[in-house]
Amino acid sequence: MKYVYIKTFGCQMNEHDSARMVSILKQFGFSCTNTPDEAHLILINTCSVRENPENKVYSLLGTLRPIKKKRPETVIAVCGCVAQQEGNHILEREPAVDIVIGPDHYFELPELIGRVQNGERICLTQRTYPKPPVFDFIPDEWLEKGHREGVKAYIAISKGCNNACSFCIVPRTRGREIYRTPENIQKEVTAVIAEGIREIWLLGQNVNAYKFRDDYRFVQLLSDVSNIKDVWRIRFTSPHPHDWNKELTDLIANRKNIARHIHLPLQSGSNRILKLMRRRHTIEQYIEHIEYLRSKVPKIEVSTDLIVGFPTETDEEFEETLKVVEQIKFSQIYPFKYSPRPGTYAEKLGDTVPRKTKEERLAQIIELQEKINQSSMKQLIGTEQEVLIEEKHPRDDNFWNGRTNSYRSITVLGKGLHIGDLIYGRVTGFRGHWLEAEYIRTIKISPLNKLSY
Ligand code: SF4
Structure with missing residues (x-):
């Protein structure tokens, strides 16, 4: 049996690419393992959207060196955006790495592993489409x-x-x-x-x-x-x-x-910052989309991404972002502290907002969202929610975890349900960011359970 250990950083697209690579490798006799020590192939799928994941990749590669020393036949591959961006530099910087491949080359992975076994170290990042x-x-x-x-x-x-x-x-x-x-x-x-x-x-x-x-x-x-x-x-x-x-x-x-949920990245509530970010829309246009959406689809929930501490962002401009968050009442926000990415236009603007200020802004926006969230969760008590059951509760057979149509996490109390069932639940309360509900009725029974519906 051959084992692959895969570590994925970053976005949904990277998760998707990792799953694709695993399915390709399975055709070539690999099974997944959670232990890099027993892996024949270690795949690090990287992200360079933010600074932290990139740093994490290099420190993870450092921890893999002893494995390579102990078992030199272990193949270590780096893929994803950092691989595409850094290319050969990764091979030069980290001797334990055998393969560096960009996102256009995943289907070639089995062949590349064969070449490594014949003594090559490979960097494949050219565009092929x-x-x-x-x-x-x-x-x-x-x-x-x-x-x-x-x-x-x-x-x-x-x-x-x-x-x-x-x-x-x-x-x-x-x-x-x-x-x-x-x-x-x-x-x-x-x-x-x-x-x-x-x-x-x-x-x-x-x-x-x-x-x-x-x-x-x-x-x-x-x-x-x-x-x-x-x-x-x-x-x-x-x-x-x-x-x-x-x-x-x-x-x-x-x-x-x-x-009834969209994730529409806003990034900033200030028109000057949006312009510097080259987002090609104004805050007024964004709000217009949301207002039209809510007028047509009243129960829709909206989540967003926000960057705090973008170069030159003033206190007043950050206040504008807070105001928009207050006004729109997102169901969830994903706020990040700005960090410069090499080779971007924003990098040329300098990292002007001090780290402490970024941290304070981040804390402030999270606190505001927390208040908004608590109030919107309260308003959901007593409502009926369509829920797709995703898993059994890990500790109690009478409870099931899933997502509402509007993408809120929810635990449903109900007997005889199945993973994959589509049901209605009545919200009885909430704990943290999880809604709690009791089962009302089934809309459709999961075909995963081989039942007719
Ligand atoms: S839309 Fe903007 S933030 Fe999103 S991937 Fe493209 S360049 Fe990056």
Whole structure:
């Protein structure tokens, strides 16, 4: 038996890539292990969006050196955005590493392992995708071996990003956008539905920029996927406010299986900072999208990403962000302290906001969101929520964990449920960020349990 140990940093797209690589390696006799010591292959899937994950990668590589010394036949591979960005530099800096591969080369992994066993050290980061940018980067034979997590499947519809947000390294590491054909995407959705999966996640670095043709864009794709039989829920991440439009909102309003939650990154509440970030929209435009969305889909919840301490951000501009958070009342925020990424425009602006100020701003925004969250959780008590059951409670057979349609974590008290069931629960309270509910009735029984529905 051959073992692969895989450590993934960063975003959903990296999680998706890791799952793909595991399914490829399984075809070549590998099984997963949680122990790097017993692994024949150690894969580090890296992220360079923020400074911390990058530092973590180098310190993790340092801890792998003794394993390589003890068992030199262990193959160590670094992939993902840091690999794409740093290339050969990783091989030079870290002698324990055998392979450095960018995101375009994952399907070549088994062949590269063979070459390492013949004594090579390899760096493969050149772009391989052709123009024009429509290309089925997941070959047909791999469609049925994708990224699943319980009752959910993650399906990459595009890669790369054509934007140039000034703080972001993704356009450099992942390249320009490439879109799969709708046919190829729908084939994968149909395959996972046949397996019993009921929640589909459409993924892209800028998911709503998807464009197969001028007359076939993200909204048409989402509509087609939502029409596939037995797709109970669809989510998509991450959309960009600049590419959001009324047509997309209208589609969500008209399709029950498109989840009542969107994650729409805002980054800052100040128009001057948004401009410096090169986000291509104003705060007023963002609020207009949310207001229209809430007018059409009243129960929709919105979460967001925010950066605090962007270069030159003043106290007043940070206050503007707080005001917007207060006004919009997000269901969740993912705030980060700004850290410069080498080679970005923002790096040239200097890291002007002192670390202490960034930390204070971060604490302040988290505290505000906590208050908003407590109040919105209270308002949910007594409401009926559609819940997809994702797992049995680890300590009590009468409880089940899942997600509401609006993406809140929830524990449901109910007997005889199954993982994958779609049910209604009545919210009875909450603990921290988890809602608590009692079972009301089943909407659909999971086909994963081989029951008819
Ligand atoms: S939209 Fe902006 S932040 Fe998102 S991946 Fe593209 S450049 Fe980066």
